[in-house]
Amino acid sequence: QSALTQPPSASGSPGQSVTISCTGTGNDIGTYKYVSWYQQHPGKAPKVLIYEVSERPSGVPDRFSGSKSGNTASLTVSGLQDEDEADYYCCSYAGSNNWVFGTGTKVTVL
């Protein structure tokens, strides 16, 4: 299974929105609703932001939202804040109890 494709970088000014894409295939994102997103600050463990495409765990601000269309999932961060500067990874179920992560996107707050 190949890694899901994400843009290497994205940026925005404080208060703006940034959207990160995550492109897979009909064998993963295109078939299953099990897409999650993770935020990782340098030297830290990833933190789940979104699960099942668009659901937020308790404690995650509603500035983070997720969606999916066809083989591509997206994460939108609205009202960018300095602490949103981090790496972001998508993850999708790929069938047969296998999981695949995205290549990762570094978000810079200008």
Add this chain to the structure above:
Amino acid sequence: QLQLQESGPGLVKASETLSLICSVSGGSISSSSYYWDWIRQPPGKGLEWIGSVDYSGRTHYNPSLKGRVTMSGDMSKNQFSLTLTSVTAADTAVYWCARHRSRPYSGYDLGFDYWGQGTLVIVSS
């Protein structure tokens, strides 16, 4: 509060076997609601799912690592383990253990919701 802690050698020689243990506290690995997973991240690179073990000992592995990876759980110690054989420099990475609140065949996946602090394993030649 659930906590996970990886332990094991930080340096492994090429062609040898990497062995790590994840100790879980504040919760039981015998719960049927979760998988217990290993994920790794080479320095400066992205995340790679390695595999999972559940309460019954059922395992699932990344096809790209199949044949080299073995995972198991020890209910008595509330630990689960990872063994990776015939390691090369490409296996140098931070290795994370994580709880995966997921049962795709039962209709839910809440993601990898608890992670250990990660342990760096360097494969030396």
